Amino acid sequence: MVYTLIKEVRKFVSLYSINNNRSQTVILHKRMATNGTNNDTDPAPKLSQEALDKKERKELEKQAKMEKFLKKQQAQTSGKPKTMKTKEAEITEYKWNHLPGQKKDTMRELPSTYQPRYVEAAWYEWWEKQGFFTPEYGRTADTPNPKGTFMICIPPPNVTGSLHLGHALTQSVEDAVVRWQRSRGKTTLWNPGCDHAGIATQVVVEKKLMREKKLTRHDIGREDFVKQVWSWKEEKEGRIYEQIKRLGASCDWDRAFFTMEPKLYTAVTEAFVRLHRDGLIYRANRLVNWSCELRSAISDIEVNKKELTGRTLLNVPNYPHPVLFGVLVSFAYPIIGGGEIVVATTRPETMLGDTAIAVNPKDPRYTQLVGKLCQHPFLPRQLPIIADESVNIEFGTGAVKITPAHDHNDYEIGNRHKLEFVEVIDQYGIMKETCGPQFANEKRFDCRRIVIAALKEKGLYKDTLEHPMVVPVCSRSKDIIEPLLKPQWYLNCDDMSKQAIEVVKDGRMKIVPSSHEKVWYSWLENCRQWCISRQLWWGHRIPAYSVSIEGQGALSDQEKNEYWVSGRNEEEARDFAVERFKVPADKITLTQDDDVLDTWFSSGLLPMSIFGWPNIEQNSDYKQFFPGSLLETGHDILFFWVARMVMFSLKLTGQIPFKEVYLHAMVRDAHGRKMSKSLGNVIDPMDVMAGITLAVSCRNYEINIINLPT
Numbered sequence: 076m077v078y079t080l081i082k083e084v085r086k087f088v089s090l091y092s093i094n095n096n097r098s099q100t101v102i103l104h105k106r107m108a109t110n111g112t113n114n115d116t117d118p119a120p121k122l123s124q125e126a127l128d129k130k131e132r133k134e135l136e137k138q139a140k141m142e143k144f145l146k147k148q149q150a151q152t153s154g155k156p157k158t159m160k161t162k163e164a165e166i167t168e169y170k171w172n173h174l175p176g177q178k179k180d181t182m183r184e185l186p187s188t189y190q191p192r193y194v195e196a197a198w199y200e201w202w203e204k205q206g207f208f209t210p211e212y213g214r215t216a217d218t219p220n221p222k223g224t225f226m227i228c229i230p231p232p233n234v235t236g237s238l239h240l241g242h243a244l245t246q247s248v249e250d251a252v253v254r255w256q257r258s259r260g261k262t263t264l265w266n267p268g269c270d271h272a273g274i275a276t277q278v279v280v281e282k283k284l285m286r287e288k289k290l291t292r293h294d295i296g297r298e299d300f301v302k303q304v305w306s307w308k309e310e311k312e313g314r315i316y317e318q319i320k321r322l323g324a325s326c327d328w329d330r331a332f333f334t335m336e337p338k339l340y341t342a343v344t345e346a347f348v349r350l351h352r353d354g355l356i357y358r359a360n361r362l363v364n365w366s367c368e369l370r371s372a373i374s375d376i377e378v379n380k381k382e383l384t385g386r387t388l389l390n391v392p393n394y395p396h397p398v399l400f401g402v403l404v405s406f407a408y409p410i411i412g413g414g415e416i417v418v419a420t421t422r423p424e425t426m427l428g429d430t431a432i433a434v435n436p437k438d439p440r441y442t443q444l445v446g447k448l449c450q451h452p453f454l455p456r457q458l459p460i461i462a463d464e465s466v467n468i469e470f471g472t473g474a475v476k477i478t479p480a481h482d483h484n485d486y487e488i489g490n491r492h493k494l495e496f497v498e499v500i501d502q503y504g505i506m507k508e509t510c511g512p513q514f515a516n517e518k519r520f521d522c523r524r525i526v527i528a529a530l531k532e533k534g535l536y537k538d539t540l541e542h543p544m545v546v547p548v549c550s551r552s553k554d555i556i557e558p559l560l561k562p563q564w565y566l567n568c569d570d571m572s573k574q575a576i577e578v579v580k581d582g583r584m585k586i587v588p589s590s591h592e593k594v595w596y597s598w599l600e601n602c603r604q605w606c607i608s609r610q611l612w613w614g615h616r617i618p619a620y621s622v623s624i625e626g627q628g629a630l631s632d633q634e635k636n637e638y639w640v641s642g643r644n645e646e647e648a649r650d651f652a653v654e655r656f657k658v659p660a661d662k663i664t665l666t667q668d669d670d671v672l673d674t675w676f677s678s679g680l681l682p683m684s685i686f687g688w689p690n691i692e693q694n695s696d697y698k699q700f701f702p703g704s705l706l707e708t709g710h711d712i713l714f715f716w717v718a719r720m721v722m723f724s725l726k727l728t729g730q731i732p733f734k735e736v737y738l739h740a741m742v743r744d745a746h747g748r749k750m751s752k753s754l755g756n757v758i759d760p761m762d763v764m765a766g767i768t769l770a771v772s773c774r775n776y777e778i779n780i781i782n783l784p785t
Contacts, residue, residue, distance in 0.1 A: 169196035176204035191764070199320055208325045210264040210700075225256040226264045226700040227733075228682040229326065230708045230716070231334065233272030234311045235279050238318045239757035241709070241742045241750040246324045248739055249707050253325055256704075264700055265325060266685060268332035269312050273614035273674040274373065278551050280304045280613075297612050304613045308333070318761060330696075332685045334677045335615065342684035343615045343677045344643055346727060351619065351641040355567045355726075356607070358619075358636040362486045363606055365559040367504035367519075368392045368552035371610035372563060374673055376715045378556055379548045385541035391520060392554050393504075398520045403471060403542035404527065407535045408432060408449040408458065416444060416460065417537055419471025421544055422481075423530075424523040427510040428499035429458055431477040433488060436462035438473050452533050454511055456497075463488050480560050498560055519557070562636060564608040564617060564670070571722035572602040578721065578731050585735045591710055598714040607673045614671030620648045623664040624656060640665075679719035682732055689727075703733040710738040711749065 167186035169179070179197040186193055206212045214220065227249060232242055249265065257263040277292075280303055284290050292300040312333065319326065332339060350356040363372040381389075388397035404423045407415040416432060432449055434441035441460070449458040465488060466475055479489025480496040489496060499510050504519045513529065514522050530536040547556035576599050578584045579592060586592050608617060622638040630638065640655065642648025645665060653660050680688075682703050687694030702724070706717060717736055724732035741749045744756045751757065762772065 168192045173197055176200045195323075199323065202325075203320075203328060208265070209327045209329060210262045214262070220260070220262040222260040223262070224264075224699065224704070225253070225261045226266070226682070226703040227253060227705045227707065228685065228703060229265065229267045230712075231268045231270040231332075231678065231681070232315055233275055234269050234308045234315065235272050235275045236311060237314050237759060239742075239750045240760055240763070241757075242318075243322060243760035243763075244739060244742055245708065246319060246322050248737075250322070250324045252705065252707065257325070262699075264327055264330070266330050266332070266682065266700075267316070267319065267324075267326040267328060268685065269308075269315060269334070270674065270678055271308070271333065271335045271614065273609055273611050273671060274369065274371065274377065274551050276304060276307065277611050277613040278369065280307050283307070292612060300612055318759075321761060321764070330685070334674075338687060339677060339680070339684045340615060341690070342680050342688050343672065344618045345689045346676075346680055346723065347618055347672070348641045348643055349727065350566065355571075356564060356641075357567070358562060358564055358639055360560055360562050360632055360636070361565070361604075361606070362480075362483055362558045363561050363563055364547065364549075365502065365557045365561065366549040366552050366554045367502065367557055368554035369549065369610075370502055372561060372606055372608065373549060373551070373556075374606070374675065374715070376675075376712075377550050379550045381546045381548050382543075383546060384543050389546065389555070390553070392552060394518070394520060398523075398555075400546050401542060401544055403540050405472060405537035405540075406530045407537060408476075409452065409535075410444070410460075411448045411450055411457065415535075416441070416449060416474050417472045418474050418476045420476055421542065422523070423526045424506070424514075424519055425478045425481045425499065426476055426526060427453065427506070427514055427522075428478045428480050428497045429476045430456070430479060430489070430495045430497055431458050431492065432460045432474055433463045433466050433477050434460065434474050435466040435468045436464060438466075438468050441474060452535055453513060453529065461488075461492050463491065481558050483558055486558075496560060500557055500559065502559065502561075504557060520555075562632070563606050564619070564668075564672075566605040566607050568602045568605055568722060571726050572599040572718075574725045575599050575718055575721045578725070584721065584731050584733070587735065587737045591713060591738055594710075594713060595718070599718060605673075607676050608668075608670045609673055610669075611671045614674065615677055617668040617670050617672055618642060618648075619668045620645065620652070620665040621668070622652050622656065623666070624658055625662040625664075639668075675715055675719055678716060679723045680727075681720060683724060683728055701728075701732075702730050705735050705737060706733045707737045707739065709741055709749075711741060713738060 167190040169183075169192070171180060171183055173179070177197070178201050202208065210224075229249065230245060232238055253263060253265045280300075281292055284292065284295070284300075284303065295303075316328070316331070347356060364375065364378050365371075366373055383401040385401045386399065387401040389400055391398050400421070403419050403421055405417055405419045406423070406426075407417045409415050418432060420426065429451065434445065436442075436445070444460050445462045447460050449460065451458060460474075461477075465484065466473070477485045477488055477494065478497075479485045479494050480498045481500060488494070497509055499507050500519050501507050506514050506517045506519060506522050508515045510517075510522075514525060517525060527536060527539075548554070549556055576596060579586060579595055586595060619639050619641045621635075622640055624638075640648045640652045642651055645667070649660055649663060649665055652663050652665065656663070677684075683697070683701055686697035686701050688697060688701075691697040706720070708717065713736075720732045724730060743749050744754075748754055748756060759767075
């Protein structure tokens, strides 16, 4: 049908071909005018030449439109896809002969369209060379400025890799504030720097070493491994600073710091020695969050709480098959003298370390059983039935097994009731000899199955039910956290946390938005003892020394914790040991602790450490820029970093570290998770500015997954 229509239209058009001249058209019109119908004797009115010309133009326009229409119809009906020519985007860059730091030649020919790379090129190096970002620009540092001083310290990014959009948000907010304060005429300092990020960086370098050389850090030794990490730091720090500069951040790069440089190392050592000799830092055997994969204690912030609604299989490092979680196993303990008591647990393997069974004193089901003894089914150990108000009557059967050496709640109950602490899992996640020959040397989650099978053989197993639970997972290694008793260094934060609360309540330090004050008070009012030691090689080695005295007998674990001294160097520590233990120096052998300090310990000393504390008399920056004006960061580290800076500063200097804290929102992914290199959901701000193809983006994602600190 369409084809027939096209033929008829073509016939019509041919009558009025564009090649017909005016005379032919006039003749046609004359013929139409003189040839009337049967009785139509009146001749048609003659048209003027002007009217004929106008009509002719209209006919020509119609013909042209029709030809255009026909061509379009033919293209659509031919079945050939319409091809569009795409013009490749031209990237124009500033490529003239230009020396670094030289002012940009703005008289050169400009690109035809706006090109950010061209426009932004060369300016930052010139700004930096001119010293525009230094507080000394336009005045001497020691000259008082009547308009005031503004100082802010960058939240130091970790040297584990490059920055992501979360960092870009921080830099953007801070740069806006800094430039505004500078425009107001204030002496302004924005101090950049990087954090050594103990666990995260060590894990990344260990994975790189294994991937490239099939070696572990133990194969090459501590000294060579630390050299490898320093090489990594030099590479990644340069990349991070390049990104910050590309963002246009107006930092004073002459004052850039690294948390393990000598100046900051001195501050860390000084803080530890002072706090240790004041009795606030002490050594004790306590339960810690232990990663069997990392073989180190980790902080609360490095523990992810994975919520399970029920039966769930989870992958665990060094296990070929997923491990079952989210179930509650019930079994019975035989009561000496007759009867049994049923307990429920999510961790059956820890029953080998049970030393008691606890019930709530208000639970009438068990009142008559309190004080009786149970026999452990696999070990020659008797377990008392005790009453403790912390027991939840609604949990399981209302009777709970107590494993003081492997559970935080049980640890507290064990201390209250003076129970025996039996360790059954070692630092590698292997069952110890204390479990008995049937279970010793088994991996902890393999032992779980073996224990359940053994309970079934003895007729003590009851059932397994689905149970919602929270599983603690190491954010670095994805290992399941194992609470272990380990001798560690702790910082008593009780008095310091009270001071940190007071400075916000009395208005000396302001938190914006003020809604975060409730979180501030809640955390600090419930502040626990801070475990500050880590079993790593990368970080600030603890300036503490164990003391061995010639002729001294064997010491208990508790006594060993008392034979430690600290010092700014080994000579000072020896002198202190001589004075404390009243023995000659030649009778003393000192051994420095192999552990390092928690990364938050060194970052908590900012900003005073970057200005030369404790040697403040030799550093004019300390007098001019400390305390700082503002701290700007994400609200997720309000306690882990901000609160600790406030506590340290008040304790060691008597001053608040900054007058105001501004907390910005978090950049999150589609699942509501914040951007994190360990999650692999990061976006490089350089890719946002310069653009990136999907193929390259996917390849970078795969590389990042390989290099994750997990």
